[in-house]
Amino acid sequence: MNRNTLYWVSILIIMTTFIIGQSVTDEDSISSEEESASESSHNLYIMFDQEQGNTDHIATGAEYSFSLIGDWGSLQDTEFSTSLSGNYATLSGEPYALDGNFHTQFDLWANMGLSPFFFYDYSFDRSLGLINRHNIAVGAKKRLGRVFSISYAIMYEMEEYDSTDVFPRHSLRPKVKFVLNDGAAVIDFRTFYKPRVDDTNEYLWENQLRISLATLYELLSIDFSFNHSFNSRYDENDVLKPEDEWDYDWKKDLPKPTYYKSTDYSVSLGLSFSM
Template structure:
């Protein structure tokens, strides 16, 4: 990061949460049927002078794994992330992402059902909201592979800006010179559709779990028009360090939207980002 003032706050609360056992008979105590993990992070950067920048990232994630009453081998996951950045007063990033999943019989070697919810916002590309709610199934395969399919009803809203009026303002002394003043208006472009979502995944661990490699690929075609589709790649690598509570994380994401792959499109069809960070476990 090139900015002179760089503040990073990363809080990880990833230990399994168990009740207080100080007054419990250890011999008769039962092992907890599930474990939970929580991670909270924030990243702030600021610079002033020739470049004035305020860059803020923050988010949280929560997961619960195990037997939850009658729901055996269940995984519940929730994450929220937010980016809000400005450079010289102009917005650089303004996006938000919420994901929630409930996966039943998650680690069984047969088809398991899951529920999926995602809500996205990316104001820089005028995406006001994209919401997916779906029901799907996952097949767990040997060697860390899995394959899932979901049917995703989707609502997509873009907030477009256009010139609604213009006025030519003449110069006070030179009437053949002047400038145009424009009046801008916006309108919502709402699209409702349903997508197939096909997701192969591989997750490998090395060196007794000290290195975790997690790769996922999504193919999401419109069920009524297969030339309208989304492609998403997600790669996450976690590497433990010499200090047990400290780990290095590498995240790479890229996406492609075929709807905007044409000359003169106001939105680029491809996006990608990569981040490298440290997390502290308590």
């Protein structure tokens, strides 16, 4: 089964979840979201892991997001949001992960049936060989019931690996979000399919699952996240990493050629502080 088929299978699963969700999501969940629609919010997530001894390993990560929702003059129910995130990790003193992302977005009529939006996104990822990627996009989101929405954007993209390339890209994003027990539990799943306009065989596919559980302290929550990403650039092409990032062959006592992989997964569990 190829990756495009897997993507559409994911869409089918989401649609099925949407139909089920129509009958299980209660009205209190919706009213809870509406009550907070005229407020601003700050969220801070921090992760740290360290091992010493036989294994010397350090992993750190942080994410900050801000959103402001309300009526801006004649622009009703409009949202401005921005977020920053980054991760850094070393093994035996050698860095093996360094990535970051900045995203800012403006949504008109954010909680209504149809919401036009604009966003700018900047990212880099050492583990993928991505020096930087810039995206400027315009699109719209359509709500389909209580828990399901789908959005489309056309993006102007500039990305740099070993050279710089500029091109347009589609972005299709279905999303399912359950808000349960007046916000005590939030389940958010979204999948992104991003083919190039000029060559749909070259695409990015990303899946994000986030579960947030409230604690006894009102501003603190426990967050679980799972991320999957696929880059067709490395699916059928053998692209070598820089020599200083090659794996070590302990039998031969030499570094061995190491290639970029097309698929990445990450799982994290941490605390989120909201204001």
